Amino acid sequence: MVSVQGLPEKLDSLEPGSAVALKVDVDSYFEVITALTDKFPRNREMQVIYTTSTISSATIIHVLDAFDISRDNIQFVDAVSYMTMGASKQPEGVTFVESPTMLENISLKIEYLLKKYPADENTVIIDSIDSLSIHNDNRILSEFLHILISNLRSHDCFTFILSVSEQDSEEIDNMLAMVCDDFIEVRPENESGSTEVEM
Amino acid sequence: MADKDYSIIPDKERERCVTGIEALDTILNGGIPRSNSVLVTGSCGTGKTTLSLEFLVHGAIKEENCLFISVTEDSKKMLNNIVPYDFFDQSLIEEGNLSFIDIPDLYDELGLLEKSEFSFKEIDELIAKIEKIVVENDIKRLVIDSVTSVCFQLKTEEKIRDFMLHLMKMLSSHGCTSLLISEISPEEPRYSQYGVEEAIADGIIMMGNLERQGDLLRTLQVVKMRGTDHSRAKYVLDLTAVGVLLVPLLKGGGVKAGSGGGKDG
Ligand SMILES: Nc1ncnc2c1ncn2[C@@H]1O[C@H](COP(=O)(O)OP(=O)(O)O)[C@@H](O)[C@H]1O
Ligand SMILES: [Mg+2]
Numbered sequence: 001m002v003s004v005q006g007l008p009e010k011l012d013s014l015e016p017g018s019a020v021a022l023k024v025d026v027d028s029y030f031e032v033i034t035a036l037t038d039k040f041p042r043n044r045e046m047q048v049i050y051t052t053s054t055i056s057s058a059t060i061i062h063v064l065d066a067f068d069i070s071r072d073n074i075q076f077v078d079a080v081s082y083m084t085m086g087a088s089k090q091p092e093g094v095t096f097v098e099s100p101t102m103l104e105n106i107s108l109k110i111e112y113l114l115k116k117y118p119a120d121e122n123t124v125i126i127d128s129i130d131s132l133s134i135h136n137d138n139r140i141l142s143e144f145l146h147i148l149i150s151n152l153r154s155h156d157c158f159t160f161i162l163s164v165s166e167q168d169s170e171e172i173d174n175m176l177a178m179v180c181d182d183f184i185e186v187r188p189e190n191e192s193g194s195t196e197v198e199m
Numbered sequence: 200m201a202d203k204d205y206s207i208i209p210d211k212e213r214e215r216c217v218t219g220i221e222a223l224d225t226i227l228n229g230g231i232p233r234s235n236s237v238l239v240t241g242s243c244g245t246g247k248t249t250l251s252l253e254f255l256v257h258g259a260i261k262e263e264n265c266l267f268i269s270v271t272e273d274s275k276k277m278l279n280n281i282v283p284y285d286f287f288d289q290s291l292i293e294e295g296n297l298s299f300i301d302i303p304d305l306y307d308e309l310g311l312l313e314k315s316e317f318s319f320k321e322i323d324e325l326i327a328k329i330e331k332i333v334v335e336n337d338i339k340r341l342v343i344d345s346v347t348s349v350c351f352q353l354k355t356e357e358k359i360r361d362f363m364l365h366l367m368k369m370l371s372s373h374g375c376t377s378l379l380i381s382e383i384s385p386e387e388p389r390y391s392q393y394g395v396e397e398a399i400a401d402g403i404i405m406m407g408n409l410e411r412q413g414d415l416l417r418t419l420q421v422v423k424m425r426g427t428d429h430s431r432a433k434y435v436l437d438l439t440a441v442g443v444l445l446v447p448l449l450k451g452g453g454v455k456a457g458s459g460g461g462k463d464g
Contacts, residue, residue, distance in 0.1 A: 104435035107446045115441040140451030
């Protein structure tokens with residue numbers, strides 16, 4: 001376990017190509033997002049590809065703007081907004097996937113952004129495994145993560161898979177343990193915690 | 200025609216025509232074996248023309264002479280379609296590596312424009328005409344979009360077989376790698392309109408649409424490719440400004456619920 005304040009330091013210690021499961025408490029959610037999209041990539045002049053299947057990219061953009069976080073190097077793959085907004089209003093920096101059940105298309109959009117905007121280093125965030133598991137069978141989901149992560153690893157990308165579930169799901173934890181190199185549980189600021197869990 | 204018998208060359212040693220579509224080259228273990236005639240088959244809107252144009256653009260970038268023979272659509276219109284590519288440069292056409300021919304112009308020269316059905320002799324003349332262009336311009340990559348439309352003028356299975364066989368043999372003898380586009384209706388159980396093209400071709404790339412629980416996915420599958428090992432799996436495809444992208448179709452552990460197997464009695 002690491003505390004929210006300790007997260008940036010922990011992130012800086014990761015090697016390119018790492019796939020990391022981040023188990024996040026709901027109260028720390030936005031702090032974790034800002035750590036992933038601001039300090040971490042800024043130190044390395046890194047491009048961030050933020051894949052959301054939980055809340056709309058518009059909401060995340062709103063939050064980042066409120067925190068004055070630059071979005072110059074952030075691209076969004078949004079799998080929740082298409083159904084409500086349609087294809088017409090695709091804002092700059094956002095690529096829509098029609099539905100969170102089109103997992104292959106999520107991979108294709110990530111691949112597209114990596115090719116379209118070549119950067120020395122890249123971070124891919126999957127937010128979140130829980131929402132994807134609502135829409136997809138766990139077997140297809142674990143196959144998706146396997147293929148995606150091995151592909152991203154071959155590009156030397158950092159991959160973060162967020163898990164923001166209120167309750168523990170053993171099946172999802174096992175899935176993450178299978179595909180990720182690291183499993184970081186982020187604990188809220190004022191709780192005292194033990195040491196982080198390494199796998 | 201100086202025939203070369205490519206069948207006696209071991210697969211590993213066959214020179215490859217690197218398509219430049221990265222994922223496709225990976226599926227094909229390095230590319231299409233050079234001089235193969237490949238049927239690109241699928242229903243309307245599955246991306247056959249787009250994929251074939253990209254194949255030619257990458258060839259032209261490598262300074263191979265590439266030719267697109269357009270049968271169904273005006274090639275000017277075709278050009279409008281490739282401009283959005285990030286890697287496309289108008290100079291590829293202006294400096295001559297990439298050229299376009301509309302088949303009505305060839306028919307016109309051969310006096311075939313008004314013919315509703317070609318004779319065997321006229322088929323030979325058409326192939327000879329294409330051969331002349333291929334040889335004179337040292338064409339290394341060729342696309343015919345579509346052969347189905349040419350075959351429409353041939354009517355009988357015998358003539359179609361004759362045309363496909365001679366065309367492929369001729370192209371192969373000049374070391375020309377070709378994508379021959381075949382239009383089929385979505386429900387078609389086979390790979391080509393007339394059934395004979397698929398048997399003769401060195402390779403078949405099948406493009407289609409797959410419906411999965413209300414989602415429509417574009418797919419690509421290499422069904423056959425002489426001269427190389429290749430994946431036969433189905434891939435999901437996206438047509439983008441950086442070209443055709445492919446990822447494996449997710450299977451979710453194989454047997455789908457309710458798709459047979461079920462409870463045995
Ligand atoms: N670069 C691209 N980005 C997005 N869509 C594209 C791109 N190129 C082609 N398309 C679309 O893909 C569809 C299929 O194209 P096409 O290659 O003409 O199919 P086919 O030849 O099999 O009928 C067309 O509707 C076209 O508008
Ligand atoms: Mg077409």
